[in-house]
Amino acid sequence: MIPPLADLIDSARVVALPLHTRFRGVDTREALLFEGPEGWAEFSPFAEYADAEAATWLAAAIDFAWRPQPAPLRDRIGVNATVPAIGAERVPTLLARFAGCRTAKVKVAEPGQTLAEDVARVRAVREAMGPEGRIRVDANGLWNVDEAEHAVHALSEFDLEYVEQPCATVPELAELRSRVKYMGIPVAADESIRKSSDPLAVAREKAADLLVVKAQPLGGITHALQLVTAAGLPVVVSSALDTAIGLSQGAALAAALPTLDYDCGLGTASLFQDDVADRRPVDGWIPVDRAAPDGAALDRLSASVDRRDWWLARLTRCHEVLAAR
Incomplete structure (x- = not known):
């Protein structure tokens, strides 16, 4: 109904x-x-x-x-900073907006940009965050397998936590995962989950080490939890550039997961100049309580x-x- x-x-x-x-x-x-x-x-x-x-x-x-x-199992969620495909010189200013975040997701493979620009951006993030910061990169499926393998090698010196959706298809992800597994850099699937008619194919074909899930594209928290249970892989909950209202739904999903081993991509309120409520990270966390818009x-x-x-x-x-x- x-x-x-x-x-x-x-x-x-x-x-x-x-x-x-x-x-x-x-x-x-x-x-x-x-x-x-x-x-x-x-x-x-x-x-x-x-x-x-x-x-x-x-x-x-x-x-x-x-x-x-579903009832929450935690009252706050650790979140990552999100670094768009900006010039390396702008990285410190952008990271300063993500108060206390010790993980950063860096956009790479931007159309019209080069791998050298990606390397410079990730290097700037590593320099800003220091050796203890965690860095993950997101290619949005824009590399082919050879390009992705080359990029992972080029970026490996920055101690990547994982590489998100490096290639577009499940077979490509599986092939890349087999090529880079010896390097110890996990492969995460995002678009292959939320834009697929068969989101469990990633787990079935052993094409990823973890899943990136979003509440809205998956039809809500209950459906997302069912998918996570069926897949049996670790999970990162992320946003789709949501307002504070959507972020509170993502936080509710993250709070309901039985285990949550990664910082989540729910700190994106810091990318906005203004929002309907305040869900910017504080000390690297956001609350689980439900957001309501300010009139x-x-x-x-x-x-x-x-x-x-x-x-x-x-x-x-x-x-x-x-x-x-």
């Missing part, structure tokens, strides 16, 4: 959050927020996603707003009328998709 569309629209607010640095091709992150019996939730699939995929994000938001969530922030960050209309039309279409499933 899903609530009537009118119940979603009644409290719907569309917001546009400006970023400090261009990230994932956007300077402003848009999201639609609504309130249900359990609290506020976020619907924010990226603009290029088709309705069939975006509807799964809506299912996650409805689940979070309308249904009780003044909702007004301040309201999207334009045409963008609000665009999101409400999308909400309507995705609601129809869910109703037909």
